[in-house]
Amino acid sequence: MSRRKFIKKASLGAFASIIGSEIIFGSNMPIGYKPLALQEIDPFEMFDKNPEMTVLNSKPWNIEAKAHLLDHRVTPNKNMFIRNNGRIPEKININNWTLTIDGESVKKSKTYTLPQLKSKFKHYTYQLTLECGGNGRSEYNPPAKGNQWTIGAVSCANWTGVRLKDVLDDAGIKEDAVYIGYHAMDSHLSGDPKKEPISRGAPMYKALQEETLLAFAMNGEDIPLAHGFPVRLVAGGWPASVSGKWINRISIRNKEHDGTKMTGTAYRVPCKPVAPGEKVKDEDMCIIESMPVKSLLTYPKTGAMISEGKKLNIRGHAWAGELKVSKMEYSIDFGSTWKVCELEQPVNRLAWQHFNASIFFPKKGYYEVWAKATDSRGVAQPMLVPGWNPKGYLNNACHRIAIKVI
Ligand SMILES: Nc1nc2c(c(=O)[nH]1)N[C@H]1C(S)=C(S)[C@@H](COP(=O)(O)O)O[C@H]1N2
Ligand SMILES: [Mo]
Numbered sequence: 001m002s003r004r005k006f007i008k009k010a011s012l013g014a015f016a017s018i019i020g021s022e023i024i025f026g027s028n029m030p031i032g033y034k035p036l037a038l039q040e041i042d043p044f045e046m047f048d049k050n051p052e053m054t055v056l057n058s059k060p061w062n063i064e065a066k067a068h069l070l071d072h073r074v075t076p077n078k079n080m081f082i083r084n085n086g087r088i089p090e091k092i093n094i095n096n097w098t099l100t101i102d103g104e105s106v107k108k109s110k111t112y113t114l115p116q117l118k119s120k121f122k123h124y125t126y127q128l129t130l131e132c133g134g135n136g137r138s139e140y141n142p143p144a145k146g147n148q149w150t151i152g153a154v155s156c157a158n159w160t161g162v163r164l165k166d167v168l169d170d171a172g173i174k175e176d177a178v179y180i181g182y183h184a185m186d187s188h189l190s191g192d193p194k195k196e197p198i199s200r201g202a203p204m205y206k207a208l209q210e211e212t213l214l215a216f217a218m219n220g221e222d223i224p225l226a227h228g229f230p231v232r233l234v235a236g237g238w239p240a241s242v243s244g245k246w247i248n249r250i251s252i253r254n255k256e257h258d259g260t261k262m263t264g265t266a267y268r269v270p271c272k273p274v275a276p277g278e279k280v281k282d283e284d285m286c287i288i289e290s291m292p293v294k295s296l297l298t299y300p301k302t303g304a305m306i307s308e309g310k311k312l313n314i315r316g317h318a319w320a321g322e323l324k325v326s327k328m329e330y331s332i333d334f335g336s337t338w339k340v341c342e343l344e345q346p347v348n349r350l351a352w353q354h355f356n357a358s359i360f361f362p363k364k365g366y367y368e369v370w371a372k373a374t375d376s377r378g379v380a381q382p383m384l385v386p387g388w389n390p391k392g393y394l395n396n397a398c399h400r401i402a403i404k405v406i
Contacts, residue, residue: 012026012027012029015034015035015038018038019035019037019038023035040058043055043058043061043063047061047063047082047224047226048077048078048224049063049078049079049082050065050069050078050079052066052069053065053066053069053079053081053152054066054150054152056147056148056149057147059189060084060085060086060087060088060189060197061082061084061088061226062082062083062084062147063081063082064081064149064150064151064152064153065079065080065081065152065153065154065155066151066152067151067152067296067297067298067301067302067316067399067401068298068299068300068301069152070152070154070155070296070298070317071298071299071315071316073317073354074127074156074157074158074219075155075156075157075219076219077157077218077219077221077224077227079155080155080157080227081132081152081153081154081155082226082227083132083147083153083240084186084197084226085186085197085198085261086186086187086188086189086196086197086198087186087187087188087189087197088186088225088226088246089185089186089187089225089246092185092225092229092230092246094114094230097113097114097230097231097248098111098112098113098114098248099111099112099117099167099214099231099247099248099249099250100112100248100249100250101167101168101171101249101250101251101252102249102250102251102252103180103181103250103251103252103253103254104174104176104251104252104253104254104255105173105174105176105177105178105252105253105254106171106172106173106174106251106252107171107172107173107174108171108172109171110170110171112167114216114230114231117162117167117214117216117231118162118216120162120170121162121163121166121167121170122162122163122166123160123161123162124160124161124162124163124210124211124213125158125159125160126158126159126211126213126236126348126349126350126351127156127157127158127159127346127347127348127350127351127352128156128157128159128211128213128234128235128236128237128350128351129154129155129156129236129237129319129350129351129352130154130155130156130157130234130236130240130243131153131154131155131239131240131291131294131319132149132153132154132239132240132241133239133240133241133267133288133291133393133394134146134147134149134153134391134392134393135149135151135152135153135154135395136149136150136151136385136392136394136395136396136397137149137391137392137393137395138150139385139395139397140276140385140388140389140392140395141276141385141388142276142277142388143392144389144390144391144392145391145392146391146392151296151399153240154294154296154319156317156319156351156352157218157219158218158219158220159213159215159217159218159234160213160215160216160217160218160220161213161214161215161216161217161231161234162213162214163210163212163213163214164180164207164208164212164213164214164233164250165207165208165209165210165212167214168180168207168208168250168252171252173204173252174252174254176254177204177252177253177254178203178204178253178254178255178256179201179202179203179204179207179252179253179255179256179257180201180202180204180207180250180251180252180253180257181199181200181201181250181251181253181257181258181259181262182199182200182201182233182244182247182249182250182251182259183196183199183244183247183248183249183250183251183259184196184197184198184199184244184245184246184247184248185246185247185248186198186245186246195260196259196260197260198241198244198259198260198261199244199257199259199260199261199262200241200242200244200257200259200260200261200262200267201242201244201250201251201253201257201259201262202235202238202242202289203256203289206235206238206242206289207235209235210349211236211348211349211350212233212234212235212236213233213234214231214232214233214247215228215231215232215233215234216230216231227245228243228244228245228246228247229246231246231247232244232245232246232247233247233250236349236350236351237290237291237319237320237321237322237350238288238289238290238291238321238322239267239288239291239393241261241267256287262287263282264282264285265280265282265285265390265391266391267287267288267391267393268285268286268287268288268391268393269285269286269288269387269389269391269393269394270284270285270286270387270389270390271284271285271286272284273387274387274388274389275388276388277388278388279390280389280390285390288393288394289321289322290321290322290323291319291320291321291394291396292320292321292375292379292381292386292394292396293318293319293320293321293323293325293373293374293375293379293380293381293396294318294319294320294373294381294396295316295317295318295319295325295328295355295371295372295373295381295398295399296316296317296318296371296399297314297315297316297369297371297399297400297401298315298316298317299313299314299315299316300312300314300401300403301401302400302401302402303401303402303404304401304402304403304404305403305404305405305406306361306403306404306405306406307405307406308361308363308364308405308406311358311359311360312358312359312361312369312403313356313357313358313359314330314341314356314357314358314359314369314371314401315354315355315356315357316354316355316356316371316399317352317353317354317355318343318352318353318355318371318373319351319352319353319373320373320375320376321375322350323375323376323377324346324353324375324376325343325353325373325374325375325376326343326374326375326376326378327340327343327373327374327380328340328341328342328343328353328355328371328372328373328374329341329371329372329373329374330357330359330369330370330371330372331369331370331372332359332361332367332368332369332370332403334368334370335370335372335383335398338372339357340357341355341356341357341371342355342356342357343355355371355373361403361405363405364405364406365404365405366402366403366404367402367403367404367405368400368401368402368403369400369401369403370383370398370399370400371398371399371400372398381396381397381398382396382397382398383397383398384397384398385397
């Protein structure tokens with residue numbers, strides 16, 4: 001038997017056992033053909049995402065937006081990036097779903113059903129910016145392992161839910177509380193039920209902020225499964241890894257939470273700058289809290305063309321973690337000179353801010369438009385990639401688009 005034939009025979013058997021029945025006429029299938037029943041599912045259809053988005057990984061699913069897909073003032077569900085550390089929970093029965101507040105620093109452990117959570121506490125809606133700590137990772141050199149996010153792991157949706165603060169107050173917090181840690185229903189890629197894919201948290205002051213929500217709706221609908229149905233934590237302005245999806249337990253800790261991806265190098269950067277490629281000891285790594293100032297040009301698309309003498313209208317969003325953006329500028333001469341953009345106030349704290357400008361180009365040719373935001377403390381985005389770090393977090397370099405004047 002030839003090797004090709006053997007592979008075909010072997011896979012026929014394997015296909016049949018996965019499908020659960022014999023494939024009649026299977027021996028007629030062209031070599032390399034995968035029966036429809038086994039063909040890869042279409043992630044855009046499965047997650048109801050814009051097909052223009054980029055799939056970075058399928059095990060687990062990680063999908064990012066392109067700049068022009070983030071043009072809306074409020075990110076539509078279809079264009080919101082997906083970042084998973086493990087397997088999305090498969091069967092969620094909301095009738096059985098409960099949230100437990102426990103931990104060393106809770107006065108008395110308490111469990112809430114979804115109707116209890118929704119009826120007992122006041123509802124709030126905020127626009128909250130969620131950016132993955134690894135957004136921009138692909139630009140670091142030496143490269144960092146992990147999903148090679150470019151610019152699209154950021155969103156600003158309308159989140160509706162109850163304040164975590166109100167729920168924690170109801171359960172009762174002891175005086176020695178320092179941190180919260182979430183636990184969720186997704187499963188570890190290894191399949192080991194004892195392992196959690198991720199269990200992060202935040203210090204009490206962030207947990208108790210008015211805008212920190214236990215959300216049950218995203219843009220006015222039930223939270224889509226991939227984004228944390230039925231309830232997720234939303235802590236705007238911090239690495240989005242703090243915003244636990246599919247949560248069912250929050251522990252009030254009397255020490256820094258030590259769950260999966262809280263320790264070691266995960267979501268940490270060197271406390272002091274290091275040289276590119278340098279080894280950093282775990283004890284010299286600090287937890288990322290507020291995200292740095294950043295902006296994105298969402299219109300036009302890079303590569304746009306405009307006729308000579310016409311003005312080009314540009315627009316986008318800017319955000320600055322816990323802070324506000326106080327100035328937005330653009331450059332068409334590779335950062336030699338800057339002009340001010342019109343910048344709107346945020347709708348609420350921790351929402352991104354919209355900017356626009358009208359640009360005149362002196363003559364025909366190739367240009368780049370660079371955008372630079374400055375936060376309320378006077379810190380501006382770096383023009384190129386900032387301080388290297390082992391995991392490739394916090395790249396807030398100026399976004400740029402190419403423009404041709406014809
Ligand atoms: N339970 C759980 N929560 C999670 C994650 C996860 O893998 N599991 N990923 C985190 C990370 S790293 C990010 S960036 C955000 C992404 O949220 P999104 O997929 O809704 O955009 O969810 C966070 N919450
Ligand atoms: Mo993330």
